[in-house]
Each structure stands twice: as C-alpha cells, then as structure tokens.
Amino acid sequence: MLTWRAAVTLLVIALAIAVVAPSVRAYVDQQATLAELREDAAAAQAEVDHLNAELARWDDRAFIVAQARERLAYVFPGETPFRVVDAETVDGxxxxxxxxxxxxxxxxxxxxxxxxxxxxxxxxxxxxxxxxxxxxxxxxxxxxxGTGDAEEEIGENEPLTDVDFGE
Incomplete structure (x- = not known):
C-alpha cells in the first residue's frame, strides 16, 4: 500500500509530465518545421543561383544570336531559311x-x-x-x-503452291 508521501510524489511527477509534455511536443514539431524551412530555403537558393546563371548567359553575344535564331527564326543576310512542317498536318x-x-x-x-x-x-x-x-x-x-477471271487471280485466303522455303 502506498503511503501519503509516495502518493504525493506520484501526483507531483504526473503533474510535471502533464506540464512538460506539450512543451516537448511543441519543441519536436518546431524542429521538424525548422528542418523543412531550411530545405525550402536551400531549394530557393538553388533556383536563384540557376536564374542568375541564366541571366549571365544573356551577356554572351553568341547566346543572344542562338536565341534569336531559335525563338524568332532570324537569319543572317544571304542565308535561306527553311521551315519544316509536320507532314501529317499538311493537306498538300x-x-x-x-x-x-x-x-x-x-x-x-x-x-x-x-x-x-x-x-x-x-x-x-x-x-x-x-x-x-x-x-x-x-x-x-x-x-x-488483269483478265477479270476469278480462277486466274490469287485470292486473299488461297495458299501459294510454288513457294520454296529453302528446305
């Protein structure tokens, strides 16, 4: 049987756990949220680095010429441009x-x-x-x-008799 001192000690321990448990749970949740935010920040920084590198490519004259040719179909004087059209969409x-x-x-x-x-x-x-x-x-x-005679023509389902399979 428990003494009153043991019962009071158990009650104090239970109250301490009840008070501390939500704080510990909040701390663990905040640490998980902080880890997710750090991952998002790293991904955003990688995207910023990629966009800065793409922006830096526009300083290169050769890149600008290539983009003008590809996107706007620009050609240099004296060149003959050709446009290939999908054959399935052209009627004739x-x-x-x-x-x-x-x-x-x-x-x-x-x-x-x-x-x-x-x-x-x-x-x-x-x-x-x-x-x-x-x-x-x-x-x-x-x-x-063709002569029009049905007997002389080979039909769809008739076997061929003069076929040599190299046996």
Missing amino acids: PATGSPAADRQPAVAAGAPWYDRLWDSVLVAGGEQRAGEAAESGEKGRADGAA
Missing part, C-alpha cells in the same frame, strides 16, 4: 506552286507513306495503285494486266 502543296503541278490529283490526299510507295512504283515503271483503280483495271494494283 499550295495551289499554283511547282509542287502542285508535279503532283497528280490521285495522290494529293494520300498520306506521305502512300505517296512514297507510289513514287517507288513509278521509279520501277509500274502503275500507281490509284491510277489502276481509276482506269477500272482488275487484278493487281501495280499495273499487271
């Missing part, structure tokens, strides 16, 4: 341009890869796929003369 050459005169109307709306393949076929002396369809030919689209 401008009307009245030399490229519009050279390009047939069939391939005008085709994507670039179809136009490339058509140019390969033209270079090989074969007829373009669009021209074969326009002329009403049946059979292969690369210009081979």
Whole structure:
C-alpha cells in the first residue's frame, strides 16, 4: 500500500509530465518545421543561383544570336531559311506552286507513306495503285494486266503452291 508521501510524489511527477509534455511536443514539431524551412530555403537558393546563371548567359553575344535564331527564326543576310512542317498536318502543296503541278490529283490526299510507295512504283515503271483503280483495271494494283477471271487471280485466303522455303 502506498503511503501519503509516495502518493504525493506520484501526483507531483504526473503533474510535471502533464506540464512538460506539450512543451516537448511543441519543441519536436518546431524542429521538424525548422528542418523543412531550411530545405525550402536551400531549394530557393538553388533556383536563384540557376536564374542568375541564366541571366549571365544573356551577356554572351553568341547566346543572344542562338536565341534569336531559335525563338524568332532570324537569319543572317544571304542565308535561306527553311521551315519544316509536320507532314501529317499538311493537306498538300499550295495551289499554283511547282509542287502542285508535279503532283497528280490521285495522290494529293494520300498520306506521305502512300505517296512514297507510289513514287517507288513509278521509279520501277509500274502503275500507281490509284491510277489502276481509276482506269477500272482488275487484278493487281501495280499495273499487271488483269483478265477479270476469278480462277486466274490469287485470292486473299488461297495458299501459294510454288513457294520454296529453302528446305
């Protein structure tokens, strides 16, 4: 059993803990906040250093020329500027341009890869796929003369019989 002195001592210790505990908790929270603020200050100082370095680059004449060329598309006198446009967004050459005169109307709306393949076929002396369809030919689209007979043409799902796999 506890004596009255032990009970008073325990009561004083409990009161001391109750008084000191919020102060200790506040101290720990403030130390964590202080650490976060120091990290933020270090990050802000790094950003200031980066911005000062970028500002110092504008003192270099070569950097200014490079920025004028890149951002404003400036060129020196006597230079010929070229602007590359995304091929997927361009519908075709401008009307009245030399490229519009050279390009047939069939391939005008085709994507670039179809136009490339058509140019390969033209270079090989074969007829373009669009021209074969326009002329009403049946059979292969690369210009081979079709007879219109279904038995002579190779269908999509028919196997090839003369294939040698090098066995």
